[in-house]
Amino acid sequence: MDRRTLLRATVAGAGGLALPFTAWSAAYAAPAQNADGPYGPLRPADANGIQLPAGFTSQVVARSRQMVPGTSYVWHDAPDGGAVIPHGSGWIYVSNSEVAASAGGGASKVVFAADGTVVDAARILSGTDINCAGGRTPWHTWLSCEEIARGRVWETYPLGGSAVARPAMGRFKHEAAAADPVRQVVYLTEDEPDGRFYRFVPAAWGDLSAGTLQVLRAGTGTSGAFTWATVPDPDGSPTATRHQVSGAKVFNGGEGCHYADDTVWFTTKGDNRVWQVNLTAGTYELAYDDNLVNPGPAPLTGVDNITGTPGGDLYVAEDGGNMEICLITPDDTISVFLRVTGHGRSEITGPAFTPAGDRLYFSSQRGTSGTSAGGITYCVTGPFRG
Template sequence: MPLNRRTFLRATAVAGGTTAFSGAVWQHAFAAGPAQPGPGPYGAPLAADANGLQLPKGFTGRVVARSLQRVEGTRYTWHPAPDGGACFADGDGWIYVSNSEVPLVGGVSAVRFDASGKVVSAYRILNGTTLNCAGGATPWGTWLSCEEHDYGLVYETDPRGERSATPRPAMGRFKHEAAGADPVRKVVYLTEDQPDGCFYRFRPQTWGDLSAGTLEVLVGSGTGPVSWARVPNPQIWTTPTRQQVAGAMRFNGGEGCYYTGGVCYFTTKGDNRVWAYGASAERLDLAYDDDLVTGGEPPLRGVDNVTGASSGDLYIAEDGGNMEINLITPDGVVAPFLRVVGHDGSEITGPAFSPDGTRLYFSSQRGKSGFAAGTDGYTFEVTGPFRH
C-alpha cells in the first residue's frame, strides 16, 4: 500500500485513532497493539529439506499426500487444490480433513492416522460441491466445509464418513470462506471473501443443530465497540447478504477464521490484517496489520488460513508472499515459522494441529507447477517440539 497510508495509520495508532489490542482485555490477547516483528520462539527456518520445507531446528517434515496420486498405503486418490482443513481425534489416532477448491466436483477428503502417525486409510466425505475453500470444526466433532461463490453454502460433514454430508442453508448463501465455533455464546462466526465482504455470526435455534437459526452481520465503524444486526434474507435473495443491513462493516477479502479463549481471530487478504473480535466485550481490534509494522519490512504478507496452538500462538498461512506460515505469539511478536521453497506460484492452505499438538498439517494448493487447477497440490505434516 502507499507509504502515505502506512504513515497515516501509524500516526493515528499512536494518537489513539486506532484502538490498540490490549492484552488485559481477554485471554490470548496481545500486550501492546498490533503484533510487531521479532525473534520467534523456535528460531529462524533452516535450509530446505528434501521436500522443500525450511523448518526450525528440531522439526521434521514429510509429504502425506499428492493431488491425483494415491495416498501411500491406501487405494484412495487425493483431491486437487487442497484448501482448508482441520484435525479430529478418532480412537487412538486422528483424522485430517481437507477441502478441494475446484468447481463442480470440489468436496472434502479425509486421511486417518493411527497412534504412531502412520496413515491407515483415506476416503471421501463430501462430493459434488463447488469451490470448497475453507471452513471450521464444530465442538460436536463435525467439519463445516464452505463453498466460495456468490450462492455458496456451508456443508456439515462427518470426518469419519459414516454419516452423509448435509447442506446448512440457514447459515446463508454467499461467498463463504471460513467458520469458527464459539461454544460459550453458542454461535458460529463466518467470513466472506469479497472486497466489500462482511463478518457474520450464525445463532442456531438449538446448539449442536445448524438446520435452523438466525444469521447476523457485524455492525460498526471500525475498531472498538461493535454490535450485531439480523440479515433479513440469508437464503433466497435479490440483494446479496452483505448489502442487506445498513451500517454493516466492510472487510477486504475475508479469509481464515479461528475461535479460541473468548476471541475470534479472522484475516483479510486485501489489507493484510489479522482481526480479533473479543466476544464478551463485543469489541473489535487489530492483532496484526502490515501497515502498522514499525521495525523493518512486514514478515507476514498475503494473510489467509489461521489456526492456533494450545500455547496461544496463532499460525497464519500465506497466500503467495514467500510461502510462509508465520506465527503471532501472545506477547505480540510476529515471525516466520516455516517456508516452502520451489512452490512460488502456489499458496499455503489448511493449517491444523493434531489433537495432541505435536504435528502440524497444511497444504501447498498448487504445488511446484503453480497450475491453477491444483493438480500438483501437496499436503504436508511437520512434527516437532511445539510449545504448549
C-alpha cells in the first residue's frame, strides 16, 4: 500500500468524516523523489508566459504600480507572501509588499466575488519594512512578517479593522507563520543562515497580544526527536532570540511554513530542503532535499514559499531556480506543476488556494523587468485534485 492509498484508507477509517487536511502526517515518511506529475507534462507557455499542464489556464490579477482591474487601487511593489481569506460567498487574496516602509511597504488585498471576478482592492497595512511572508489565522486575520533584524509580526484584518504589531511573537528576521488550532500555537520561521524554528503559545487562543515564544531544540541530524524551550527575551535585544537557548536547532534560511493535521512543514532556502515535523510523535525529518533526489537532476531548487491542498499535495515555489512551482505528493514524489518563463530575475511568491481548491493565486515578485516595480500577481484555474 503506497502512502496515498494509506492516506485515503485512514480517512475512510475515521468514520467517513470530511475533515480538511486529514491524515497527512501518516502519508509523508521519506524525502520525495522524481516522478511524473499527476497532471501530465507542461504545455508550451501561454499568453502570460506560464507553462501549465493540459486543462489549466492562467490570468493576470494585478500588476505593480497599476490599478487592479475593476478597481481604483494601485497594486503594491514586490508582491510576496499571500493567503486566501473566506469572505461571504467569495474570498480575499492578501499579499505582502517586500519593500521598505519609505517605498510603500506593507500589505494589500483583492476582494473576489463567488465567480472569481474582482470587486474591490485596498491597503491593509502601511509603514512597515520588508514584509516577506506570513500566515493566515483561523479567525481570518493575516499575519504579515517583517524580514529585518528585530522585525515584527503584524496582525492585519482583511475583513475590516486596523493592523496591530504583535511583539510578544518575537523580534527577529521573521519569514512565515502557520497556525495550529489543535495545539493553539503559531509556528514561525526565521530567515537567517543560522535561523531557528519557533512557536508562539498565546495566553488565549485568538488573541496574539500576549503569550510565550518557544524555540525547537534537537540534535544536529536531519531527523530525530525534539522538544520546545522558552525564549527568555522575545524582544531580541541585546541578545538575538536565536542565540538565547542552548541546543536550539539551526536551520539554514527559514522560508515558507504550512500546517495540516498534526504536521507542520517548513522550507529552508540555504540547503534547498523541506522539513516535516510530526507534532504527535515529537519527531522531525526531511520531506525533500535536492541532494537526495536520485536519479537527478532535482526539480526543486531555490526552495521558498509553501502551501497545500485538502487532498494532501504540497505546492512549493522557487526563488530563482527555473521559476517553478513544484508538487510534492503524499506518496513522496515530486514534479513540476508550472513554470513561469521570461522572468529570469524574479521569484515565485505567495501561493494560496481558494476554499473550493479550484484556483491557485501566486505572484512573480519582480516580473519580466527584474525590479520591484515589475511584480505580477496571477490566478491559475483548473482541475486540481481534491
